[in-house]
Amino acid sequence: MHFQDTRSPRLPDLAGGPRYTLVMSDWKLVAAGRGFNLTSEELERISPVLDALESALRSQASAIGLMIEPAVTFQCAAEEQDS
């Protein structure tokens, strides 16, 4: 089974192609841009982990519909359900 969004109305693909272009983050630049003082050793240690997480996430996120809202205020069951 793979996760797919089956609830939200389908909106047309804007360009007819993939909605995501995968551009890997340069974590060294991100860290410097945000003013984080991370050593190159620390960055070397964490970059592969972040690369893998980001790559997998973006691939998964490309499958969800535009109308899906984030579960920021999380409810594990909808209010009206009593499952």
Added chain:
Amino acid sequence: MTILEAASALRARKISSTELTRESLKRIARLQPRLCAFITVTAEGALEAARRADQELAHGLDRGPLHGIPAAVKDVYATRGVRTTCGSKIFADYIPDFDAAVVERLAAAGAVLLGKTNMHELAYGITSTNPHYGAVRNPWNTECVPGGSSGGSAAAVAAGMVFMAMGSDTGGSIRIPAAWCGTVGLKPTFGRVSRYGVLPLDFSLDHMGPLTGSVRDAALVLNVLAGFDPRDETSSRREVEDYLPPERPDLHGLRLGLPENFYFERLTKAAAESVRRAAGEAERLGAQIVPVRVPDIAAMNNVSRIILLAEAAAVMEPYMHRHEDLGPDVRPLLNQGRLLSATDYIQAQRLRRVMRDEFGAVWRQADCLLTPTTPIAAPRIGQNSIQTDGVSEDVRLAATRFVRAINMLGWPALSLPCGFDSEGLPLGLQIIGPPFKEARILRVAAALEPAMPRRPLPDL
């Protein structure tokens, strides 16, 4: 002795709370140098609370089964006048002027608080090898970790220092140490137990629950803790049930799902066999065992990790100027979270909604799921990787592989001791249920518990 047995002895005047508390304090004093299960022991306050409990019971004021019972809470729960370190050097001198909701409820139920248990730094890890307060050791083999992050709570219960201890679970932190120390560990549904007054690791993944010596004891504690709390915005208004299962429940009419995929991949033979044996026992007790296919749990674990990294980094951002006070495994995790983009975090939270709905379909086929809690028994202290099926895997990722996604879904889950590996280390069966179906999970666990292999703890 279980809480229920102690409660019965207290009411029959065979023992007093003061005697129980003195015994517990003696055991803590003897075992603390070996296990390092506590950060703070509150002996004086405990003896005072025990004396009060004895007086109340003598005068006919009975606060219920926890009245006079020695207990402990993980050092992540705020305790008025007692320092609350969260296992961190950063909070080493933090003395709250209030009690967490859980501490209030335990006190109102008459539990006697003996102290604050040791834990993985900031609850952000699974070993409880704490760089500031000492490495917690597993009572079954002191060369091994107890699991984490609630490692001190699990070790304290397993070693008989207290009858129950509270843990917190963001990615398995109650269930992993419960499995590795041979105790029961219950992670209730998100919103069932108030998070008020708990130092957060992750706002949307943190769950509060007990570690106990028996299933029925876990139910008794949940009876005290469950309920709405307006101070926690995610607290549920759903009605609370009586969670205590009958002594020997049968399982007729229940469909227990045994996953065909994911949960029986890359794990030790002992871990797999112990769960299959438990499923066989469930069938003997009347349950229908249903093979189920679960969605892509690896994808869910990935999304859950992104949420955890980002939220934990947000929690700790104000303290990052003290990064030199953070341990060597926690600091990189916080830095990873700081580098993730807001877009990635929001996408993860959107995927979470989709995944909840998709995995929720499993409840049309089964009433509960049975899985291993962890693919391995407790690793050695300092061990960074494990081998399963010839593949090397980071210990933290391996330990959380079967439990992490359940936090993202917010569903209740319990770890029940279900056997031992070839080295005599305990293994756990994870029982997962639909939201707010703790009573069902506890019924299944209580039915299976008497049939699970038991061994005496080695001499400590």
